[in-house]
Amino acid sequence: MANNNAPVRASGGGRKPKTTGQQKSSITRINPPDELMGDHAIRAWKQQSKVLIDRGTFEIEDALLLQAYCNSWQLMLDAEVRIAKEGLTIPTADGSEKMHPVVNARDKAVSQLSRLGSLLGLDPLTRMRLNGAAKGGDGEEGNAFAGF
Structure with a gap:
């Protein structure tokens, strides 16, 4: 015997809403924060915040991620300048050579750039x-095996 008091689901009730066109950020412009580490970070902030706002994907809660991204960019560039001047290795007390510590700092900055850029949608x-x-695509339009 069927229960007539059971709720009825509307057809398509579980589907995601279709988004058409570009979203709109609630922000139209945001000034670089004072905590940016240098001129390269400030330029990166201005450039990337404009890209994200124009794309409709930047909100105020993303500002800390963008700040960290821009500071990582500054650190990477500063490290590359030092590596260019001082070389990849430094002499040790016993006369041998070891990897310059700035190389590790550069590698960490590149890793942070990659992670933060991905979170912000800045990587390809x-x-x-x-x-x-x-x-509204599911990524399978060009897949030859989509019909299987």
Whole structure:
């Protein structure tokens, strides 16, 4: 015997809403924070915040991630300048050579750039995913095996 008091689900009730066009950020412009580490970080902030705002993906809660991204950019560039001047290795007390510590700092900055850029949608792979989602695609239009 069927229960007539059971709730009825609307068809398509569980589907994600289709997004058409570009989203709109609630921010139109944001000034660089004082905590940026140098001129390169400030330029990166201005450039990347504009890209993210124009794309409609930047909100105020993303500012800390962008700040860390821009400071990582500054650290990487500063490390590369030192490496160019001082070389990849430094002499040790016993006369041998070891890897310059700035090389490790540069590698960490590059790693942070990669991670933070991905979180912000600034890398090519994440951009493709975001663009596919914004267009309502499931990423399988060009897949020859999609019909199987």
